[in-house]
Amino acid sequence: MHDAPLMRLPVGSVGHKTFGWWGMTTVVMTEGSLFAYLLFIYYYFVVQYGRVWIPETPSLRLAAPNTVILLLSSVFVWWGENSAARGRTRRQSLGLAIGLLLGLIFLVVQAFEWRDKPFTMSSTSYGSSYFVTTGFHMAHVAVGALMLACVLLWSLLGYFDRERHAALSIAALYWHFVDLVWLTIFFTFYLTPYMG
């Protein structure tokens, strides 16, 4: 680069330019496809067997508030990341901590929801589809919570600052993805049966 302008480049894991952030985007693409196939299975069965395939109209009593909880967690994680970019370290940890807590509450409520079901994974293909799909999602929430726990810990250890918080952005990206996936699952399993 004989006539390259003498510019200055950031060094190391800075912002959304890092390999890691792009890598997480590919994870989101492939995991997104995984859930697309899980939902494909649901709709495939509905098309094959019709409405009778769904043994009960799912109750929204737990699922609706739980959806709100998960969405709120995304908001707090977003707030945490945003605070990191402004150098507000306290708020950054607080946002992550609340996000993590809400995620864990979601998992507990889901466990109750599972317990309440009158069918099991092995009663019919509806049960299989329901438990495997939501099970996959719960596993993803657990992994996401683990990521949040890690970045929270690193945040408390003072590893991050205004520029250097790539790990935090990466975990946040995954968390938003997991929440978005839940919306599609909620829509499919809980709302479409009400549509007739």
Added chain:
Amino acid sequence: MAVADYDRSLELEQSGAPARDRLTHIWEGEPGLKGWLSTVDHKEYGKRYIATAFLFLMLGGVEALVMRLQLAGPNKTLLTPEQYDQLFSMHGLTMIFLYAQPVLSGFSVYLFPLLLGARDMAFPRLNAFSYWIYLFSGLFIYAGFVIGYGPNDGWFNYVPYALTRYNPGPNMDFYAIGMILFGVSSTAGAANFVVTFLRARAPGMSINRVPILTWGTVTTSFGILFSVPAVSLAFFLLWTDRQFGTHFFDPSGQGQPLLWQHLFWIFAHPWVYVVVLPAMGIVSDALPIFCRRPLVGYTVVVLATVATMVMGFGVWLHHMFATGIPFLALSFFSAASFVITVPSAVGVFAWIATIWTGRPVLSTAFLFFAGFIVMFTIGGVSGVMTAAAPSDQQLTDTYFVVAHLHYVLIGINVLAVMGGLYVWFPKMTGRLLDERLGRWNFWTVFLGFNIAFLPMHWTGLAGMPRRIYTYPEGLGWTAVNVVTTIGAFILAAGVLLLLVNVLVSRRHGAPAGPNPWGGPTLEWATPSPPPPYNFAVIPAVASRHPLWERDLRESGEHSSIQRGMALDEGKEMLSTSALDAEPELIQKMPEDTLAPLLTALAATALGAAALVHAWIAAAILALLLLAAVLAWLWPRREMGQISERRHA
């Protein structure tokens, strides 16, 4: 660009000997066994991928020869039906999963950073992990086979035959869990290719100056990211159906056997392109070297590559024409399958035009590429015949399909790979393969192949079904089958010749020098074999053919390969913007470590524990897996991941 206090200026430096020594010191791995297991150098893993894939090719080949002996005459009893079932299943899955894709990954893992002007893949540790878990997934499935529980339902593994009711042994579980592990490997590899392609190109290598091989691989990688979840999920659900009584594929309990075929072919049709597009990329990049001119129609070929992959997702149903799907779907998918031949034809025309208008050098590599074009064309024609729903109804599950798939797979994959080996072996080892032996190698492979598989079209038209372990006399199939078996052995001898050539030339071949063929792309600017850091300074690129600029005089600008950023303050790589390849970031690269190997081991052991329902062991292994990943990812200051202000 904001200039913060951690910034470092972009340096312009001439690479002198001291600079090279410093870089070697920074990038070189440890010697000895530990170094061998913990290295993260992409060149090392590229070679390991290729070597491992060739071992699997040999295994699959031996399995095929045994099958051919059994089929050489009517009423033979060399094999029992069950043995034959396991053999054709192992042969198919070995060739497709353990040879055809990994061998291309090997070329790409080796070449990607060199072609793109980078020092390594974006994620060197992930790269090591992909290799290890590929190896272990293969060993896992073969472990089942060795103890007598090989999969016996074909590589496509149809239910309900794959369910416990008909298949009570653990055969299918070995395959299911092994395939999930293999899916992890190809997904990790794909993510790595995508990010390397988008973010690690040399400055100036804008998206329209990238070598076609990398286009083929990155397109394939997107295909993998979207399609592999379908098959991993299918195998996972098969396993829960078999082990936990779910009802996805089980016709009782409102399951649907056809759901298996949908999930499988949504994956497996795109997979056809996964095992050929990078090979087409090899030809598109290497053939022009031997024609002494740039490829005709770079842009069209790239667009055709991408279009093939995208359309590949829309035609999976053509593997299910015989399952009684609705007429409308049949017509639509049949039509779509015709359309998809258009972009493939584009490639053929581009290659022929390149040969036609060039000054071809008839080296061994050129012969392989020419053979590739011939077989690609034959395979394409027989493909069109099966894409037509009415003729497919006749041809499906006959030897016609076997002939077609071998023309496609051997023609497009194996021949391109062998040609590619003749081209890049000198780069990898510093020595040329022997040309005289090479010619023998080519002609035995080419003739053996055609003697074996051309007549097979006829066996198929004469009605011989595939996947039968024997056949009675008097159906008119015997003579053709004898010829086929003889051809198979000639072909196998050809593969052995290649092996001999590789083993002999590795030690005694003629020294190659940096650019034995006069190639135009960046890898030929490095010594053979390249040093651990690939490029002493980060090259800057001004055209599609940096090393041919003087001869082509195609642009006023000149690439700069001797001068550029040195990036020698630790293990460093340049990250550039996705489209225009403007420098954006100096990325710190990770050190060698055993973490990828241990993670892959833990994951495979976890699979084995699940296979035998050892749940406590599985839980412990899952924790170990987590620990290995945490150790791998824990933020490190040398990586520039931690605030320097607090930790200085």
